[in-house]
Amino acid sequence: MTRTLILQARNLRLSFGGVAAADDASLSIANGQRMAIIGPNGAGKTTFVNICTGYLKPQSGAVLFEGRDITGLAPRRIAREGIGRSFQLPQLFLDNTVMENLLMAVAAREGIWNPWVRLERHPKRGEMFELLEVIGLIDVAHRIARELPEGMRKLIDIAMALALKPRLIFMDEPTSGVSTTEKFAIMDIVVRALQHNATTAVFVEHDMDVVSRYADKVAVWSDGRISREGAPDEVLKDPYVLENVIGV
Ligand SMILES: Nc1ncnc2c1ncn2[C@@H]1O[C@H](COP(=O)(O)OP(=O)(O)O)[C@@H](O)[C@H]1O
Numbered sequence: 358m359t360r361t362l363i364l365q366a367r368n369l370r371l372s373f374g375g376v377a378a379a380d381d382a383s384l385s386i387a388n389g390q391r392m393a394i395i396g397p398n399g400a401g402k403t404t405f406v407n408i409c410t411g412y413l414k415p416q417s418g419a420v421l422f423e424g425r426d427i428t429g430l431a432p433r434r435i436a437r438e439g440i441g442r443s444f445q446l447p448q449l450f451l452d453n454t455v456m457e458n459l460l461m462a463v464a465a466r467e468g469i470w471n472p473w474v475r476l477e478r479h480p481k482r483g484e485m486f487e488l489l490e491v492i493g494l495i496d497v498a499h500r501i502a503r504e505l506p507e508g509m510r511k512l513i514d515i516a517m518a519l520a521l522k523p524r525l526i527f528m529d530e531p532t533s534g535v536s537t538t539e540k541f542a543i544m545d546i547v548v549r550a551l552q553h554n555a556t557t558a559v560f561v562e563h564d565m566d567v568v569s570r571y572a573d574k575v576a577v578w579s580d581g582r583i584s585r586e587g588a589p590d591e592v593l594k595d596p597y598v599l600e601n602v603i604g605v
């Protein structure tokens with residue numbers, strides 16, 4: 358089966374001083390795929406996500422989204438093109454409610470942020486309630502983000518990305534900072550939301566149980582590029598991966 362490519366990263370390079378965080382990194386992501394990115398700390402996983410979502414500009418190379426060159430566009434432009442992103446440390450408005458966080462994410466993309474238009478009357482409110490239902494946060498819609506546990510804050514951050522209806526989402530360690538038992542619960546909800554919206558996903562993950570359960574493809578990062586790529590059951594028993602990724 359051949360699926361169309363939603364994203365192609367070609368020969369990305371970016372160095373910080375002497376460190377090549379992206380060193381000729383290339384990766385293709387097919388429409389509908391759920392890809393896990395694994396690899397040791399400092400391998401360049403976050404740098405790759407940052408380049409694809411506009412938070413860093415590569416020194417050379419290109420990122421094509423649905424065939425269009427988006428290299429070096431600003432994060433907001435890339436969000437508008439249809440790529441979402443969640444963060445290892447949730448980027449929330451901690452003193453606002455969950456619903457307000459979603460509406461602010463939407464307003465930020467629309468670029469018509471007007472503090473005088475009250476959020477209670479935002480036209481996307483109904484749509485956001487639907488999203489909160491899908492992502493299991495409907496009961497805390499009016500709670501202040503700061504008061505909620507880390508697992509829920511991770512979900513809010515992901516919901517903020519999904520609020521923009523991306524066709525592709527990058528999630529940087531969606532289950533970091535939560536207990537092992539919570540990881541599966543979070544990923545079950547996330548995957549259900551992805552399926553609901555037919556969103557292609559790439560997620561950085563350190564927990565191999567999460568990888569094998571939720572990814573249909575795995576890319577192994579080392580020294581700024583991909584060293585292995587394939588189906589989870591093959592990649593996770595590869596001797597190189599066992600020694601250098603899972604062993605560490
Ligand atoms: N803004 C930055 N300034 C300097 N060095 C950085 C910066 N971002 C990342 N690096 C370096 O680039 C390498 C890759 O980092 P990163 O992409 O965060 O790796 P990973 O997410 O795989 O742990 C590391 O050596 C890191 O120290």
Ligand SMILES: [Mg+2]
Nearest residue numbers: 402403404529
């Ligand atoms: Mg990282």
